[in-house]
Amino acid sequence: MRAAQSKLQRLLVFMGSAALFLSSCQTRQSEVADPVETAVAPELGVEPNQMKSVEPVSGPVAIVPLVKSKKPTPKAAGIFKQADQLGARVTEKGDGVWLIEKGERRFELREQSRQAILNGTVVYLNEVFAEKEGNFALSDSDFENTLCPALDPPEIVLRSKTVAIDPGHGGAEPGSVNRSLSILEKDLNLDVSLRLQKMMEENGFKVVLTRYNDRLVPLEDRSQIANRSNAGVFVSIHFNAALNKEASGVETYLLTPKNSASSNDDVIGSSEPSYRGNQTDLLNFELGYRVQSRLIADLQRVDRGIKKARFKVLKDLECPGLLIECGFLSHGKEAPLINTPLYRQKLAESLSHSLTSILMTGRIVSSDQ
Template sequence: MLFLGSAAELAAIDVKGVYYIPVSKIARRFGMKYKTTIPKKRQQIYSSNFSMTFDVHRRDMDLNGVKVWLGDPVVEMGGLLYVSSRDIEKTITPIVFPKVSNVPPPLRHIMIDPGHGGKDKGAISKTFGVFEKNLTLDISSRIAAYLRKMGFKVSLTRYKDVFLELPERPAKANKVNADLFLSIHINAAGPSASGVETYSLTPKGQNSTNASTMSVKDKRNFNGEIQNSWNTLLSYYIQSELKEAASSSDRGSKRARFAVLQDGKMPAALVECGFISNNAEARKLCSASYRDSLAKAIANGIFRYSKTLKRLNNQKP
C-alpha cells in the first residue's frame, strides 16, 4: 500500500492506540501540495486533479466537493492536523489512488436490490400515502433500464411487491456470480432531516459512520470487506453523481455494517435516495421525473466506476 513504513518515518503519533499521520506528510506521499486555511483547524491537500479538506475533530472530509466520512476524527497537535493511518489506507487511498488496490474486478452483471417489499412496507409518508417499498422498486427498475442501455447485464432481487429476508438479497447476487450489488432505499427520521447518502461496508476495526464507539460487530470479519477498496470507490462515485441530481443535502459517502452488505462476494453499496419523512423530499419522490433523475445519476456513478476499472486494467502489464 501507499503508506507502508515505520511510524518514525511517517512521523506518526499514537492517539488512544490509533496511529495518525500529519496532513503535510500525506500530501508528500500523494505527490500533492498542502496549505493551512484556518490555523489549527483546517488544512487542505490539493493537486490539479484532487482537493481534500480536513477539519479538526471532524469525522467527515471534503474530497472534490463530495463529503466522505472517515472512521476516526481528525486531530491536532502542535498546530498540525493528523488523519488516522487506517483512514488513509481504507478510505482515502482507494478513491485517490485506486491503482494501488487489488486487481480490478470485472463488471458485467449487476444485481440491484429494491429495499423492502411485500409485508415489509419500509418507511411510510402518511402525508402523501406512499411506501418506501414501492419507491425503491420504481427507482431500481429505472436504474436497471439505464444500465442496460450502457451495455450491462442487470438483474433485480425482486421484480414485484414480494417479501425477501435480508440474507436472501446478497445470496441472490452470489448465486448468479454478479459483479456488483446495489441496494436501494429511502430514508426516514425527523421531519427536518434531508439529503442523500451512499454506504459501503465498514472495514474491520473501525467505527461505522453513525456510531461513536466500537462494538463487538466492529471486530468481526465479513466477506464483503474483501472488496473494501472497490466498495469505497463505488460508493464515492455514486454519491458524487447523486448529490448533484438530488439538489439536496450531501450527507456523504458513509460506512455501515448493513446486513445486505456483509456477505456479498462482489463490490457493493447501499443508497438512501432521500427522506420520506421530510414532506419536501417526499413530494419530490412522488414525482416520476425526479425518481428518474435519481436513477440516471446512480447509473452514471456506476458507469464512472466501470470506466475506472477499465482504465486500471489497461494500465496493467
C-alpha cells in the same frame, strides 16, 4: 523554475474550478439497531437549501501563505507523513482546516471533526481528525480506507459487468412510510430499481434484481443473489425517514472497514471482524464517491455524505457494493418530490450514468477458477 510555475498554474486552475463547501452537519442521533430494516435515519439537522448559502472554504485567496501557527507541525510527522506516503501535498489553511491534494483530488479535513470533503463531496471519517502524539493525523483506518482511495483511486477491477440491484424491503416489510401521501418505501425502491434496470440493459449490461415484485427477500439472500449472479457491482436502493422532520438529502453507505467505527457510532469498532464485503473496501469507496457525487450534482439535494455501516446486505458481497438512501419520505418538500415519476426517473438516470462509467472503465477479471 518552469516546473514550479506550471504547478502553481495547475493549482490555480484547481482552486478556481473546485467548489468546496463546508457543511454544518452534526450527528445528533446514534444509529438504530438495524437501519436497513427500520429505515430510521440519523439526523444530521441540515436544512434542504443550506448548502447553497454556506461560505466557500477556499478560493484564489487561499494560496497566499497563511500565518503560521505558534507551534509548527513537523513536516515529517502526522498528516504530513501520511500525505507524503501518497505523494500528496498538505496545506494548513488556518481555522482548523487542512487541505491535502494530489492531481485532481482535493481532500479537506477539519480538526476535531469526522467530516471531510473530497472534491466537494462529504465523506465521513471513521475517527475524528485529531492530534496524535503532538501532530494532527488520520487514524490508520482512515489513512488506509479513506485517504488512500480518495487521493489515489484504485484501478477498477470487476469480475463481470453484471449489475445487481437490490430494491430494499418488500412484501410485509414496507420500510419508511409517508401516510399523508400514502407512499411506501418498498414501492419507491422497486420503481427506481426497475427504471435503473431498463436503463442499464439499454446500455448493454446484464442486470439482476434481488426482487422483481412486491415480496420480502431475506437480507442474507440479497447478497447471495448478487454473488450467484457473478455480479460486478451491487447497489441497494432505499429511501429514508427520520423523526427530525427537517432531515433531507441523499447519503451513500459503504460497509464499515475492519477495526473501524460506523459513521453513526461514537466508539471505534475494534472488535468487529472483517467480512467478505471488506475485501473490496477500496473499490467500495471509489464506487461510493462516484455515485454520491453524481447524485448530488444531478439531483441538487443536500449532500449527507458517504458513510459507513455494517449493513447485513453488504457484509457478504463478493463484489463492490453500496446502499443508497435516496431521500427522506418524512420531509415536507422532499417526499412530494420523490413521489413524482419525473424525480425517480432522474434518480435512476443519475445512477445509470455513474454505474455505466464505472463498468465502462472497469477491467474485467474472471473469477471462474
